[in-house]
Amino acid sequence: MFKDLIEYIVKSLVDYPDEVVVREVTGETVVIIELTVTEADLGKIIGRYGRTLKAIRSILYTAGLRVNKKVILELIDEPRSDVQIEE
Secondary structure (H helix, E strand, O other), rough: HHHHHHHHHHHHHHOOOOHHHEEEEEOOOEEEEEEEEOOOOHHHHHHHHHHHHHHHHHHHHHHHHHOEHHHHHHHHOOOOOOOOOOO
């Protein structure tokens, strides 16, 4: 649910939508969304003074309220190879 929402928003903002990788880790009360984009698109996701990223996180927070879960968005600069995450 949250993964699809983030993919839609982020792919609409970036120049290289095929390079967007979204991973979702779901717990009982917390959902962690890991977002990886190209270095060229990183500035577009963060936005001026972090406003775009803050707006995306606000949307996720509101969506999480509907299902009683806390949603955390992490922007990953480099993919980590030491962590195994189910997609």
